[in-house]
Amino acid sequence: MQQSNSYIIIFALVLTVILGGLLSGVAQVLGPTQKKAIDLDTKKQILGAIPSEKLALEGMEADAVLDRYKAVITSVVTDYEGNLIDTNEKGGPMVAEEVNIEKNYKKALEDRQYPVFKYTSGGETTYILPTFGAGLWDAIWGFVAVSEDFTTVKGISLAHRGETPGLGARITETEVQARYVNKSIVDASGELVAITMIKGEKNPESKLGPTKVDGMAGATLTAVGVNKMLLAYLDCYKNYFEKNVKGASALSMNQ
């Protein structure tokens, strides 16, 4: 049967309104739950940068994760110069966990906001820094835990959106991430060089040294992406450490 044009237009309009209404209704209802899920996921990733915490995270209930996070993490947001930012664009208080790293990645270095998550547990203080970059196929990101003096990596958690399963996607494996622990991000002269993942796998120790880690066979380009990401982002945090951590550490001892 052939319907008139006006019937078709009205049908399409009514259908659009019904489906659109349904979807926005669902988005409204589920919105808060989704926000909580995302928040929990972010906090898990941040805590996951510390190897011992990552182990403890497994099998932990959502509430336990949030409690643990609250207990050990304090966060601030800094700019490229290393000055702290207290208010967000809307004039509200700045929340480090809500800073969208991916959106910031698209801005110029000087315009970005850099969250810093300070981890304190058992007298040990490390700084967990978010990083973001490009892998072989799509975005990669991670959280690097570095020591107070900004020289040693204490742990790392890496994630990706579309790296090849079994090859580049292996950056999410605990075994690969463990290679970064206790490696140095500065060379002998104190210059920031970050950590380089080299080509090939099962390289002899002589080829590695303090600032290099063993690579992933078949995923050299993903490794190159990780290397670039680490160097670029760690460089952005240099000023923060100069201004707030190294000089201030003497002060904070009195607290």
Add this chain to the structure above:
Amino acid sequence: MSTETLEAPVVKKKEALLSKRRKKFVTDPLNDDNPVTVQVLGICSALAVTTQMKPTFIMAVSVIFVLIASNLTISLMRNLVPGRIRIIVQLAVVATLVTLVSEVLKAYSYDMYKTLSVFIGLIITNCIVMGRLEAFALGNKPYDSVLDGLGSGLGYSWIILAVAFFREILGSGKVFGYALFDEMGIDFTTNGLMVTPVGAFIVLGFIIWVQRTKTGYVEH
């Protein structure tokens, strides 16, 4: 079931809830008319999400839901839908349902939402869904359409779960995330090929081979 419908399906006074004709809607796509191995539809997601059984299971449930719900919706509207824009109407309904699934997953199973990422959204383009709407739901009653959706969904599901089973056990030595070989104390060397989409092609090829040997189906 009842014998009257067996002999005279035309005299549809009271067709049994699960008459022989209706049972065929569910059982046909499981084997003889399987959407993946016989009609060769929905291959993209069958290759992409089947590295592990857990995400595959979520994917299967999502596809079954979308198939049933979209078949039902379109079947209910079948006399209202203008023929000239029917494809767009189908697409709108499917897209809405898929977005619903995606939103629910995002809220209640964020890890799975991340693992499946784009593939939930890509159910919209899964040929099985549009295929069933166009071929069946537009011309049949709601209840029959629901059964048809269930059948096609199950047909898709068991194939991708079978593929995932072999890929996970050979590629990671696990079943449903459970480290089988480690538990049994067997030193199992995993096959990296199985984790890549190539592995899915190989497993799927074997399944089709076995199935066609048994059913005697040939392409023409």
